[in-house]
Amino acid sequence: MAKHFGRGFAAVNYPTGMNLGGDPSQALVHATPTGVFSVVLSSVDLGQGIKTIAAQCAAEVLGLPVENVLVDTADTDTGPHCMGTFASRGTHRVGNAVIMAAREAREVMLEVAAEEMEVDAADLETDGTGFVKLKGSEEKKISIMDVALAAHFKQGRTISGRGMFMKPRNYPDPETGAMDPDSAQSHACTVVDVSVDDETGEVEVLKLQSVYELGRALNPAMVHQQITGGAWMGISHALYETTEPYYPDRSHGPVSFSDYLMPGPSDTPPVTSVVIERPVANGPFGGKGIGEMTANSPIPAIANAIFDACGARVEELPITPERVLRALDAARETAVEA
Amino acid sequence: MASRIVTLLVNGTPQEVIVRPGTTLVSVLRDQLELTGTKRGCADGSCGACSVVVDGKAVRSCLIPAETVDEAEVTTVEGITPVGGLGPLQEALVEGFATQCGFCNSGMLMVATALIAENPDPSDADIMRAISGNVCRCTGYHPIIRAIRDAAAKMRGAQQIAAE
Known part of the structure; x- marks a missing residue:
């Protein structure tokens, strides 16, 4: 009748994108008359932050403050095609498409500015605060708002760009089975400390620490937020969630959130995360995907920590108190037999 | 049973609504008063998305029949949101x-x-x-x-x- 303490870890390599059927996303960028740039996408932001990342990518290329970029994901009927926000592909695919579109728009923007300033477009650069300026000069510059106004009402041009990212469909080699199904892989390792009560079978996650290598963290705050949220989801999968606790028997299946168990705010341990950045050549500013993988490594890490704590090896999810107690019984029986 | 008039002070504004028996507070807020900031989640009180403040206490508005809170003071997320800004x-x-x-x-x-x-x-x-x-x-x-x-x-x- 005691609490046992243990530590477990698990590592994960996770693909960015999944080009089993071709994996395209497209983006359109255009200047409004005020010099605010619109990025049109069909990629849905369901809270993971793709609108923020798209705005950052466009602003970086166009030389604008991020506030001067509007991301429009309003309508998948009329927007440029996106395969979808899944497979940790959003930042990588959509980011690349936005960068390509913004580069094309930037070229036109510099041509319009060059005509206004009566200089060569090749001699112009952006300063990141919303101005196009002559390289090497601090005085000779024009605001991007004035460039947009000139394009619309004087020169009669659209400052716009088209972008797409597509990694062509890849088939497995019939001889070896080898294939190229993704664009990059992110890596992570999670270390978990748990306590296991051998009387009740209850597992408490005491601490969860992760380290991630994800190319470049385009938005570090959002990366850490994904890791924290994903850690919770991993704990939830490992210890709580199931629709059919006695599958295939439907009995005790949850019918509402009051019996579909998930960790509440006080069941969530301290979570720390460290990010290592090794920019990947084919990523937007070196970024790879992180979304889905954050829920992965906590699960085996928790199972390993339970084994380390009390010798119970549970191979089914979720690791409920009942399963822990049955595994402890099995471990004792094996010990007696031996 | 007949419909009845329920009077509520919603975000400081007096409101009179006609409700059928059993109409939940979340329905009154969202469908009749068009205060859609309050979210309808599970509809059985287990998710908390529809929480509003009634007479100083946080309650799940999907569990409250509107006629049981006649004359109550109700605050929704719109009520803590200053015009043109955030609280x-x-x-x-x-x-x-x-x-x-x-x-x-x-x-x-x-x-x-x-x-x-x-x-x-x-x-x-x-x-x-x-x-x-x-x-x-x-x-x-x-x-x-x-x-x-x-x-x-x-x-x-x-x-x-x-x-x-």
Whole structure:
């Protein structure tokens, strides 16, 4: 009748994108008359932050403050095609498409500015605060708002760009089975400390620490937020969630959130995360995907920590108190037999 | 049973609504008063997304028949949102990256509003207890707990300045 303490870890390599059927996303960028740039996408932001990342990518290329970029994901009927926000592909695919579109728009923007300033477009650069300026000069510059106004009402041009990212469909080699199904892989390792009560079978996650290598963290705050949220989801999968606790028997299946168990705010341990950045050549500013993988490594890490704590090896999810107690019984029986 | 008139003070504005028996408060707020900031989640009281403040207490508006709160004072997320801006709790959620999909936010905000009104200096344990009936599927709760703590501190600071 005691609490046992243990530590477990698990590592994960996770693909960015999944080009089993071709994996395209497209983006359109255009200047409004005020010099605010619109990025049109069909990629849905369901809270993971793709609108923020798209705005950052466009602003970086166009030389604008991020506030001067509007991301429009309003309508998948009329927007440029996106395969979808899944497979940790959003930042990588959509980011690349936005960068390509913004580069094309930037070229036109510099041509319009060059005509206004009566200089060569090749001699112009952006300063990141919303101005196009002559390289090497601090005085000779024009605001991007004035460039947009000139394009619309004087020169009669659209400052716009088209972008797409597509990694062509890849088939497995019939001889070896080898294939190229993704664009990059992110890596992570999670270390978990748990306590296991051998009387009740209850597992408490005491601490969860992760380290991630994800190319470049385009938005570090959002990366850490994904890791924290994903850690919770991993704990939830490992210890709580199931629709059919006695599958295939439907009995005790949850019918509402009051019996579909998930960790509440006080069941969530301290979570720390460290990010290592090794920019990947084919990523937007070196970024790879992180979304889905954050829920992965906590699960085996928790199972390993339970084994380390009390010798119970549970191979089914979720690791409920009942399963822990049955595994402890099995471990004792094996010990007696031996 | 016949419909009846229910009078509510919603976000400081007197409202009269005609309700059939059993009409829930969330239906009155969303469908009749068009205050759609309050979210309809599970409809059985187990997710907390529809939380509003009724006479100073956070309640799940999907469980409350409107006729049982006649004459009550109701505050929804619209009631804590200044025109053209955000209240201190909302600001803290944004600053602390405590929103992802956003569906739990209104409920969390109203539970936190009731908590801070009753206890201006809540501990993390107080905050966890207060939001324990509110499900968040995205954030892992840590950023929400931090945001409520930060907002409470900011609101205490503002009160102190106002008092001085």
